[in-house]
Amino acid sequence: MPKPRGRPVRRRSVLIIGSEALPFVKTGGLADVLGSLPAALARVGWDATLVLPKYQGVTAGARIDACPITVGGWTRTVAFFDAPLGDGARAILVDCPDLFERDATYGPGGADYPDNPRRFAVLVRAALEYAVHHGAPAIVHAHDWQAALAPVYLRSMYASHPVLAGTPSVFTIHNLAYQGLCEADWLPRLDLGWDQFTMDRMEYWGRVSLLKGGINDADIVTTVSRRYAEEIQTPEFGCGFDGILRRRRMDLEGVPNGIDVEAWDPSRDPFLPEPFSATNLAGKAAAKAAVMSRYGLPVNAAALARPLVGMVSRMVDQKGLDLIAALADRLPRLDASFVVLGEGEDRYQRLWMTLAAAHADRIGARIGFDESLAHLIEGGADMFLMPSRFEPSGLNQMYSQRYGTVPVVRAVGGLADTVRDADAPAPATGPRRRPATGIVFEAYTPDALLDALTRALDLFRRRRAWRALQRAGMREDFSWHRSAREYVKIYDRAIKKRLASG
Numbered sequence: 458m459p460k461p462r463g464r465p466v467r468r469r470s471v472l473i474i475g476s477e478a479l480p481f482v483k484t485g486g487l488a489d490v491l492g493s494l495p496a497a498l499a500r501v502g503w504d505a506t507l508v509l510p511k512y513q514g515v516t517a518g519a520r521i522d523a524c525p526i527t528v529g530g531w532t533r534t535v536a537f538f539d540a541p542l543g544d545g546a547r548a549i550l551v552d553c554p555d556l557f558e559r560d561a562t563y564g565p566g567g568a569d570y571p572d573n574p575r576r577f578a579v580l581v582r583a584a585l586e587y588a589v590h591h592g593a594p595a596i597v598h599a600h601d602w603q604a605a606l607a608p609v610y611l612r613s614m615y616a617s618h619p620v621l622a623g624t625p626s627v628f629t630i631h632n633l634a635y636q637g638l639c640e641a642d643w644l645p646r647l648d649l650g651w652d653q654f655t656m657d658r659m660e661y662w663g664r665v666s667l668l669k670g671g672i673n674d675a676d677i678v679t680t681v682s683r684r685y686a687e688e689i690q691t692p693e694f695g696c697g698f699d700g701i702l703r704r705r706r707m708d709l710e711g712v713p714n715g716i717d718v719e720a721w722d723p724s725r726d727p728f729l730p731e732p733f734s735a736t737n738l739a740g741k742a743a744a745k746a747a748v749m750s751r752y753g754l755p756v757n758a759a760a761l762a763r764p765l766v767g768m769v770s771r772m773v774d775q776k777g778l779d780l781i782a783a784l785a786d787r788l789p790r791l792d793a794s795f796v797v798l799g800e801g802e803d804r805y806q807r808l809w810m811t812l813a814a815a816h817a818d819r820i821g822a823r824i825g826f827d828e829s830l831a832h833l834i835e836g837g838a839d840m841f842l843m844p845s846r847f848e849p850s851g852l853n854q855m856y857s858q859r860y861g862t863v864p865v866v867r868a869v870g871g872l873a874d875t876v877r878d879a880d881a882p883a884p885a886t887g888p889r890r891r892p893a894t895g896i897v898f899e900a901y902t903p904d905a906l907l908d909a910l911t912r913a914l915d916l917f918r919r920r921r922a923w924r925a926l927q928r929a930g931m932r933e934d935f936s937w938h939r940s941a942r943e944y945v946k947i948y949d950r951a952i953k954k955r956l957a958s959g
């Protein structure tokens with residue numbers, strides 16, 4: 458390792474810490490975001506380094522150096538691997554085989570590995586030590602509970618550190634439902650004092666929440682849509698954290714996620730049989746035929762004329778699977794076909810497999826994770842279903858719009874912010890409403906979902922109105938540029954805030 462660099466910090470440099478990112482590892486949208494945000498920040502002039510674990514099977518990167526890391530008396534030498542992320546941004550992969558060479562990213566079958574607190578504490582310590590030796594960043598940007606100890610360690614063990622003292626941090630919540638809970642006896646094993654075990658620190662109903670630590674100690678807290686930033690301050694969406702978040706509301710902001718508009722572009726998507734675009738949608742029919750035949754659905758004129766509903770989702774409560782379960786008898790009676798891809802809770806996987814077996818000519822279901830099939834569904838489906846109970850941002854409704862696939866979504870979080878309903882009344886005064894891009898429903902009930910689907914199927918038959926919806930969606934700008942600039946403003950504010958507080 459090079460000698461510690463010491464102060465001053467590198468201006469306009471950010472150390473990003475998180476648990477998954479494309480192209481290395483992905484279980485959900487966090488990986489899409491952390492795979493594109495560093496390069497987007499680089500494009501607006503920031504030096505961006507993302508630190509994440511080097512999980513089993515990740516071969517990317519060149520080994521640069523290594524250093525011993527101790528957390529709660531547990532010591533290992535971790536190695537750092539360097540891999541480019543585009544536009545001058547880089548990823549640093551932390552190699553610690555005892556912690557990261559495992560079959561699953563977070564734990565077997567959706568459960569947590571019991572030593573997850575240690576795994577991610579080591580990730581955070583390794584990231585901060587990397588910064589000590591390779592140049593102190595102007596700011597640390599930590600994502601979700603796995604990185605939530607970064608703000609906590611910066612305010613505790615690094616508070617008087619010769620290199621990192623005074624480094625401000627931003628903490629982004631991608632999903633408040635994952636709270637990084639562990640038993641209190643983890644505190645000493647994470648080098649945290651018992652003073653953290655109080656209601657206004659990290660204690661949470663007799664246990665410890667790492668997420669709460671990040672919310673408490675970051676200079677600014679952000680979430681991934683403006684609507685979700687408001688929602689999580691209410692008991693309905695706060696997952697028990699609404700009081701904690703209201704306490705921090707002056708420092709809580711919603712920054713909408715962007716999407717990787719190069720990876721998700723129907724005019725040059727290698728997973729589609731033919732390219733298409735807003736001005737020439739013809740190639741979309743080939744994708745529809747391709748996806749139906751991948752699922753073994755009949756591909757004849759009648760089947761192709763019927764609307765195809767797609768869904769790509771983690772199969773968990775958050776995503777509205779219980780609404781679908783309640784409609785299990787009624788969905789097959791709609792004049793539509795379905796192609797579904799996902800994995801998650803057993804009962805929901807079985808639900809879709811049973812539906813597919815009973816209606817093999819109309820419903821196709823795949824359990825598993827398959828990036829190329831996800832692209833083909835986005836390309837080939839006519840509409841895309843996201844009936845989420847809550848949705849911090851959601852990415853698929855944006856991918857869908859890029860692909861002329863009309864999203865049918867519930868009016869929550871990022872879904873409400875990024876999809877405009879076809880039937881919403883035009884405002885009486887003020888600027889003209891921008892054109893509709895999808896179908897949005899309010900109530901979290903099976904009937905409201907069925908109603909929305911029926912509305913979408915009716916609209917599908919009105920070809921001109923449908924084309925208008927598709928084209929309006931395809932013209933939306935979901936690129937990262939605007940969001941990266943918002944983050945940069947937030948970084949500057951956090952830095953100033955810290956300077957002002959001495």
Ligand code: ADP
Pocket residue numbers: 484485486487489769770771798799800825826827828831850851852853854
């Ligand atoms: P979340 O992060 O809550 O799962 P998002 O909508 O933000 O929801 O992101 C999910 C991402 O994961 C999308 O890119 C989606 O296409 C992808 N995805 C989810 N399940 C699968 C799957 N089974 N196979 C391939 N991609 C999937």
Ligand code: GLC
Pocket residue numbers: 485486487490631632681714848849850851852871
């Ligand atoms: C979380 C949320 C999802 C969001 C993603 C990326 O997984 O559930 O809504 O899009 O993070 O921010």
